[in-house]
Amino acid sequence: MKIFDYEDVQLIPNKCIVESRSECDTSVVLGKHTFKMPVVPANMQTIVDESIAEWLASNGYFYIMHRFEEDKRIPFIKEMTEKNLISSISVGVKQNEYEFVEELAAQGLIPDYVTIDIAHGHSNAVINMIQHLKQFLPDTFVIAGNVGTPEAVRELENAGADATKVGIGPGKVCITKIKTGFGTGGWQLAALRRCSKAARKPLIADGGIRTHGDIAKSIRFGATMVMIGSLFAGHEESPGETVVVDGVKFKEYFGSASEFQKGEKKNVEGKKMLLPYKGALVDTLTEMQQDLQSSISYAGGKDIGAIRKVDYVIVKNSIFNGDSI
Ligand SMILES: NC(=O)C1=CN([C@@H]2O[C@H](COP(=O)(O)OP(=O)(O)OC[C@H]3O[C@@H](n4cnc5c(N)ncnc54)[C@H](OP(=O)(O)O)[C@@H]3O)[C@@H](O)[C@H]2O)C=CC1
């Protein structure tokens, strides 16, 4: 098995066929909808809230609302539906979540996307929830995760998942790898490649994206969509608290399995960190899209599909040539 991660790989350019990078189309189809970019901010409480979700949906981006304020989900779906915007929420797997799904069906509230957001997605808990969602909300696109193996991808797809999210432990605020010894941290890109060999439905690569070039690499190794936390944290709009240290502005970013999220020190697998203030979210999204257009041009194509076919080399940690990210 070839093992590598984002910083170990460089994609090999092909002859350019566009006159300007602006000709390159970064759009992607997931389920019944087309989105501007194959990128989705992580469904975490310091990354997305209702107003960011609404802005993203209004501007053609995919989003997944987090599941940590359970009572807000029904009003949120109603509001998005009234505004004719895509509704995309998260659920867990505890008993109350089964009742929540039944309540949505009873009220005729059909989210466009539901993501099952669990640390260890290769489990009967997730398989049962996929089946429950498909029974009560058959028109909803179900994303299930997280997993790190081809066996898990196959099993969740067979249970009815429409897409699978890959990534156990590569996240910036993740301590799963340290606390448990398990995961895809350090080899997320290779794990994605292994999973893509088994997948018959879209994969979402989740965690470990540190540069915009990592998005193109994820697509090359099998992702349809890329979930990103840390690069989206720290913006003006980000829900994390603003903290000023020695006159310099920072924003909080914490893990969904951190003590800060859970409110207790039990099965903690996440930490909190401060990230430098980054300004407006729209500026990051614009730069990300321009960089992805550039990636497409280097791939020798006009759309995302071109990136999937490029050759690559493994350069073992040398791409930064001594520079830091
Ligand atoms: N992508 C990643 O690498 C990771 C992401 N996370 C994020 O943290 C949040 C909390 O996740 P999670 O703890 O799953 O959610 P929950 O706290 O909602 O737990 C879901 C259920 O699964 C059980 N459970 C959780 N982990 C395991 C496990 N390893 N083995 C068996 N049962 C388990 C829990 O029981 P009990 O608590 O009693 O065990 C609970 O019944 C999510 O948002 C998740 O995405 C967390 C860790 C890794």
Ligand SMILES: Nc1nc2c(ncn2[C@@H]2O[C@H](COP(=O)(O)O)[C@@H](O)[C@H]2O)c(=O)[nH]1
């Ligand atoms: N092990 C943990 N993983 C977590 C936790 N909270 C979120 N996550 C995962 O990280 C990604 C974001 O990664 P990033 O590298 O882009 O910052 C997120 O989508 C989750 O899958 C956690 O507490 N522990």
